[in-house]
Amino acid sequence: MTADTLQATASFQHFDVTTQPSQGVTHVRALRDEMRKLGLDGFIVPHEDEHQNEYLPDANERLAWVSGFTGSAGAAIIFMDRAILFADGRYTLQSREQTDPSVFAVEDFHATALADTVSVAPRGSVIGYDPGLVSSFGLNALQAAADGAGVTLKAVSPNPLDLAWQSSGGSARPAQPMALIVPQPLDYAGVASGDKRTHLANVLKSNHIAAALITAPSSLAWLFNIRGGDVIRSPLPLGQAILKADGSAELFIEPAKISEGLLEWLGNEVSVGGPNDVQASLKVFAGQNVLIDADLSSAYWLEAIQTAGAAPLLADDPCLLPRACKNDVEIAGTTAAHIRDGALLTTFLHWVATEAQETLPTEIEVAQKLESVRKAGPKNKGSDIRDLSFDTISGFGPHGALPHYKVNVASDLKTAKGNLLLVDSGGQFLDGTTDVTRTMAMGEPTLEHKRMFTLVLKGHIALATVKFPAGTTGTHLDALARQFLWAEGFDYDHGTGHGVGVYLGVHEGPQRIAKALNRYALQTGMIVSNEPGFYKAGEFGIRIENLQYVTEAEIPEGGERPMHRFENLTWAPIDRKLIDVALLTPTERAYMDRYHARCVELLSPLVTPEVRDWLIEVCKPL
Template sequence: MTADTAHFQHFDVTTQPSQGVTHVAALRAEMRKLGLDGFIVPHEDEHQNEYLPDANERLAWVSGFTGSAGAAIIFLDRAILFADGRYTLQSREQTDRSVFEVQDFHATSLADTVAGAAKGTVIGYDAALISPSSLATLESAAVGAGVILKSVSPNPIDLAWGPERPAQPMALIVPQPLEFSGVASADKRRHLANGLKSSNAAAALITAPSSLAWLFNIRGGDVIRSPLPLGQAILKADGTAELFIEPAKISDGLLEWLGNEVSVAGPQDVTERLTAFAGQAVLIDANLSSAYWLEAIKAAGATPIAADDPCLLPRACKNDVEIAGTQAAHIRDGALLSTFLHWVATEAQETLPTEIEVAQKLEEIRRTAGDVKDLSFDTISGFGPHGALPHYKVTVQSDLRTAPGNLLLVDSGAQYMDGTTDVTRTMAIGEPSAEHRRMFTLVLKGHIALATVKFPAGTTGTHLDVLARQFLWAEGFDYDHGTGHGVGVYLGVHEGPQRISKALNKYALQAGMIVSNEPGYYKENDFGIRIENLQFVTRAKVPAGGERPMYRFENLTWAPIDRRLIDVALLTPAERAYMDGYHARVLELVGPRVPDTVRDWLAQVCAPL
């Protein structure tokens, strides 16, 4: 796709499991030629993307599994697919169980499997697909077990895939205007160059597509769901840079936009250009880049410095223009989402659509807006027991029809030139039960606690995570995913380094960071609940006598929360006041943007509790 063409979700029949036998057999034939007993297949591609071009869907090709996180290891006599709890149903539906064992990442890891292999086993990997930090973990496991890890190129999956493998994407790269980006690329480069100097680095090798997009104020269309250009860059300590992209991707006016301080060359030229830094230090991110690039720096005679991608924190801390743009995008998206929620609350209660029909209806509403560039991820539309699977992906085979007496969970988002949205709403179909209302309200109380907290400078998302879980914990419940992830501005819907989670995170929440607020509850084989808004970090007013700088969250997402699921008796007066204020703001911001029938409904559902 070009950078201004929308991709909307399609619902194919699940990949035929019978392909697993054929594809694994073809891979094993290539493995034997290379003297391999096993081969590691990560989900990530050469750019460590979450969402991949079709040509890089190697895990999906060999296993049938199309989730956005996973891995496999193929031995000559067995094959194992690793996925986490988000993809329990999907991983089992999409794989041939006569070929693949399906294991949970949290129970058994790739490193555990390597460590459990027989001494002398030769396991191959593609260094272009594995980060240095991940490879170091695997190497440690291999050494302890007497297993041999072998880097191989070309990738044997690519050889087995053969001429049927799709071509690499060649979407045009276009400027992201200053009216949306807020800061010129030259100013960003100069700022980052000062950091390189202080680290005694002559340059940084940047391979993350989102960093390329942010640093050069460009967007692409190589990756579905995220407007990313695939390529690499070398940022030098004097603020100049070299951008390595396919010539076919250069749009009219792009070179002029980049300016004379940025030279452009093809991706095949990166390794040769690194030789200019022989005897000097080159920064590389060991988590976002690949082991291939670490070795390329060494081969060029330069000394690699493992450090964060210099774009990481500046990209996460949105400037005033980006915040204003994403606020505007969320209000427009809130009007579209409210129109959809009106449909669920009225027509859908009678027609009882399927999960696919629900997702298609929401996309149809968004498509009519005209300024949607893409979805920000495949819509999660889960009814009843499927709602209890946090990252459920509906297929033609798994599609359920809604029915009275249970809950519908819809997690969706869209890409606009001025912002990226991500919102989850849980809605009652028919009359909710007392259990539905109780559990929904416990989740809502945690959502409110996180939305309203003030916290001092230096606080991380790890410190705040308990706020969203406290009411569930008090009753003996929990959820097994993080509470919040970072979000970009017309970039990835999942963006680091900040997050709100039980897992340790070293990055303090700073002004301008966007995070989701999405506690949930999932009753296996019955129903699921999640309430998600996006919010950003801003300075908080310090009361008289206060001694420390404080921060708070400001809400971005504006769409009604199903009041039929709220047990008002479980809310404190302060929580009721918050909900009344939130809904009043929804009506104020969204009401003027929706049709009259939706506005009348909105006035009812946004009335004080």
């Protein structure tokens, strides 16, 4: 695997020149012209694309094109007389900055936001949707709302937004990505694709399922031990696959994406076809059960199974849990990647604590510095960074209070002493995906800064050190991270932890730690983030984030039940200037001392003498 094939420094962060609304009036007018031709009174624009991706190739940024909003989650409904953009609390400021208020009303994006809007549309309205963009699960909720309101939901093809975009002259739609698909060697994958397929095929066979239609890019990457470059920040290939109950499979990808040696890597039990071949292949299963994940696959594919005469069986993508439960090789790889990245992050933190305290850089300069440090990291044996795992969140002062703030040229703040700098960042490495947040004091922190930081830290420690019975979900653990904030009358509006892949997506399900109900138990090998926070609107934000994975816990003598615990992955010092030691218990202080001692042990050999001396100093026992 060569660096040029893998695009070792592909598509690093760019900063928008402005946050001004992006031609909202013109683009909405063009969409309404196409809607009128189709007899539509409204049209639903989800953020997700045909592959239900969170991060999108430029060609699939439909929501951004029509509204100007570039967040990673949201949706819109465009009516003839009004337009609504839905964005959640992470994007409160950004959604309003990027949209034209004369065109878009911005409302909170929650689980039933689209269905609620459909349910109050005028009776007799016809609201269009693209079945290729809406999941089967989501469509069911929309249809129920429409039926109750006397509204007609109409599947439309071609998509009127795509038609408007394609005919928009200077801002014509970009071409679909055609990045080469390459093998992910066993040194990183740990288990051969044939073994994965055999295991899953046995599950299908035992449940009398003839095949599974797989459309999630991360599942394709994991199942066939391949990686691509079609999706920004994630090494994912776009395509579909049919996994059969005999262990063979068909992979449907654009021929231009086939790299040299890929077909040999896939082997004789995997046939490769083009995207237009899926329908014909499904006909083989007429009268048989074909599994499809109604949450991860678009409604288009459910209809395709039915059209082929097969019986769709709605169930989890068979790759979902096996992909989430990392094998020993993947755990070892991501452990190594996190140590290397921890050394790079520590070099950056040293810069923040020394030079940046005098030069007081802007938010963009902070993000650029961290990126330059990561790009200058080790390059032996494929250890170099391949991409960021998401656009760096570099927020100073009031911008730190926006959990998913994305700095741009117009919003770029210069740091100043007396407030906090929050940096959330990560990298994609061949052996792992990192995601880490550190909050740092610029100058001397206030008593309020220290108090709130320490309350967040206490929650972080509680979640890092908990033991829990097998079968426990992230929902059960979420309150541990919030308890100290709750006790003082505070909270935060995002989840506490999300799943993370291994050289895959930085946001990966099905596991999650959040207030919202999650039905998937935390199992050995699952990676989750631990990131409680506090945000004081207009003033400052705090978040402390490490990644950790689930492993078995020792059962004390007399214990009766299998137990799990978390093993830490992320190693980088936590700003001791922000810790009010008096608020920590002896057990919490001991944890921090152990954590910092381990940082010194793992990272000292990988940094310069100057950074090592600083690291030893800031990691002294509390």
